Amino acid sequence: MGEIPEKHVGEAGSHKQHISSTASLPDQVGNVGRRTMEELVEDICASQGKTQLSLGPLEKVYVFWLAGMSCDGCTVSVSGATEPALEDLLTGSIPGVPLVILHHYVLQLEAGDHYMRTLELAEQGKLDGPYVITYEGSIPDENLTVGGEPFAGEGSLPLFAPSEERRRVSTAEWIKRLAPGAAATIAIGTCATWGGIPAAYGNVTGSMSVMDWLGKDYRSALGLPVINIPGCAPVGDNFTDAVQAILLFLQGLGPLPEMDELGRPVWQFGETVHRKCGRAGYYEEGTFATEYGDKECLVEVGCWGPVVQCNITEKGAISHMGGCMNAGGPCIGCTMPGFPDKFAPFYKAPPGSTVSSNASRLMGSIIRPLRRISQRERNREIRWHDTVPSGWAMEQGDTSITHKILEFFYERMQFLGSNRPGRDLPEEKYPTGYRSLPKQVYGENYQVLPEERAEKAAKNNK
Amino acid sequence: MCFKNLPIEFDAQGVASLKGGVADPYAYQPREIKRDKLEELMARNGHIKDVSISPVTRVAGALSFHAVADLQEKKFLEANSVATIFRGYEVILKGRDPRDAIYISSRACGVCGGVHSTAACEAIEMAFGISPPPLGTVLRNLALALDFLYDHPLHLFLLAGPDYSQVVVQATNPAMWEKAQVTDAPNAEVHQFKTIGDIMKGLNPLSGKLYLDGLKMTRVPREAYSVLFGKYPHPQTVVPGGMSSTVTITDFNETYTRLQKMMDWTKRMILLWDDLTEFFYEYNPEYKKVGARDANMIDLGMWDDEYSYDASYARCNEWGEARWATPGVVMNGELVTTKLQQINLGLEEFVEHSYYEDWTQNGNIRFQTDPAGSPLSPNHPWNKETMPKPSKESWKDRYTWDTAPRWDRQVVEAGCYARIWTTAAARKMPKNQFMESTGHSLKFHMPKTMLPEMDFEWKIPKIWNAFERNRARAYCMGYNLMIGYTMVLKAFDLLRQGEDKVSTKFEVPKGERIGVGFWGAGRGYLSHHLVLDKGAIVNYQIVTPSTFNASPRDPFGNPGPYEEAVLNTPILEDFDKPSDFTGVDMLRAIRSFDPCMPCTTHIYGGEKEIIREVNTCACDAEG
Ligand code: SF4
């Protein structure tokens, strides 16, 4: 596998001719494979044999990934996605999910005008399939750069012209041009969804989010407002998961992907990160980290988890592994519209946490000792009474009278209205002959080996 | 050690002072850029082609390139590198609580994770006067070793790799593709690709085995990274005075398993890049000139020794030289210094051709000396003010948002290859059982995995070009892997001794404080320069590897590394008519630096242009 036929299928006309072959254009600068990534993907699919059975109306979807004031962290996160994996989406390897043709500056085979040409064709409505825009990074206010170079530019127009005749085109302009015809516009990462760090106080570029830039009335060709997948950087799987959910819905296979009032996928961002945090139990018991590296709840060293909508503690950062608080990092609210200024200075306990953390401290001081008692009892086998056969420590069964009384009532409650294992029951309930274990089934000599037992028996017989 | 251009001398004890008798020691006369001859040539000749690549893809971030190619002489006459964003992070950081710098500066670049957090952290530690406990330092080292284990494969197989794939070679050099298919790969037994053609097929985007495995392998170190540091690319556990990771045996075991997974693959991939490089050299020795430059490089070293690092400026030379990657400057292939203080004193940034006001003009230079009392240039980042001045590009005046950082007023490039070079040359690597710096090479031993144990040696190359950059990057995977492995063993050892503290307590100081984080990114050199006052940031400056590599022409007339590399690149692709020219050789040259524009353009990179006249530096410095 891996070899790709030299002649590309576009020329052979074996499938719909979406773009006239790029190899025939009058300028080849940047077209190092003499075919674009789109053409290459078609060739790969053709060389692997096309599927006959279609599970829905869509065969392929173009995804244009545009970047403004970004750090490329969203791209990097998505490259780590495995649920579904990026490469499976891009090679059409997931049954029912249309082939995703990603047009991304970090992955593209071709460069320069050949790369930009596909965007131009999309704007002109000349593609053979619907397209989605994904925008990473915030959008600067290019009014501030009129007469100068844009703050965030991608490509220059007109294509194939000498450099003096061109003007650099801002990504803000590209999204304005492409958004109306897009099936959907997805903002990925906190910069694109809410402005993020470039739009923080001190912002010299007038940075804003995609929603700010396209406005309240924006609707995609399918009638959708901007879909927001926040996070700085986002969990890569949240992106591929959302894309797959949307595509499966459009194919008539999956359920409706629900979005919240800010355009976030509800199944990903509907809960606070605190609710599924691995340290939530510490919070509930009122024990808190005081130093970095401590294992308890991080609220007093700056965690905002209880008010932040994020799924990283549940989903993990990559391949279901990691996650901020799981590793020991307090939540700084990087998925939230208020990030970063409404969470600064980082590492300082959020003021709102004082009430609830002190309340749980109080509750915890009562609950923890009680839990210790029943936990201790549950750390005992049913056959351990006075002694515990552990060589690790001087463990005793609990024989104190208070413990016995507490445990008696505890068990009463535990088995109220249900069967308690091990008590005597009427024979007919166990027709196969159930018998509860006789007390002291393990006599004194249960640890002996057969030879020893034989020896003992011989001695007794004597 | 001597500076060639800066007016600083060192006495026998290594104490720096300004050379006597110079009236205005740092003053210089900017050189004008002339372009008339070139314009005349372009107007007269049809075979002189204006080449505009906007954007350059398969690099991180937004980069464009403009060049003028002479398609008859098969060479480049002009080269301008253009980065196309400006975000102003340095301005956003002003007036904030210094602790915020860690998380905010991290967002300068999401391509390698945690490098900015850590550099910010070291700058803060210097300013606060605190340093991490041993396990804190070891964890940091481990984080950055894991980071590069994702970063280098990403570049080799997804960004640069396709330029050496069947798809591209077949399209631009059909004869080479024919040859590759019948050339056996010398190390096939290890890496399992029988011919060079098989390797090229493996590199095909989205279908080749090397491409897809490369993508999958980038996830393995990121999993370990997320377990220990929360998430990738912006880690959540870097704090002043250490780390906030809650470490358990499971975390380290999971990391250990992932390093072991990488080990087999890395052994194979190093030899594979060796085979590919040698094939190109043999096929046509002219490939040795693609992306060629004199070996002038800079690195700050990284991976601190857990007992030497105390974050102080006074002792930076000592703890710098104790690092697992030795700091250094290489001039014409010779190591001229390994002292962090000297590297720092030689650093200057120029903005003659950038969209910034020259801050030195307003006369209030904050620091005449560094904290040790040595002379500091007004153009040093500690003295720099970011004053954006957006304007229209003009070849003769300002044409970039990127600044021109220089060392001793000479052009140096940064990269992981600079790191392995300075480490190999310096023979200062801590004693250990896996790696050894010999003065002319870096040897490392990789234990048995599925493959038997193997010894590798990266030899300092005689020539410096695009292929050597990529080859060195492949060897860096092995080097980083063994650093990571060593760090896990160190962490185990510290835990065995009961040293499980990962952080130190601190207070935010109120007076004027100054700090610098000397660190490294996936692409090499990284420094954060911090000035605090009244508990808030008054100045924050970041110098990244790609700030050097994508830099514009400086006031002394020297072009930046990308442009110089392109200007030295011969045109070797096949084409019948000028319109069939793709520029693949030039793209290979640019991509070999692993450009990372987000880093560069926390400021911005702009357009620069050069004329074919490269000032080479003949520094005859004594060690
Ligand atoms: S660490 Fe944060 S998210 Fe987790 S329990 Fe504590 S407050 Fe909640």
Ligand code: SF4
């Ligand atoms: S837990 Fe908080 S800091 Fe971490 S990813 Fe979620 S929102 Fe961001």
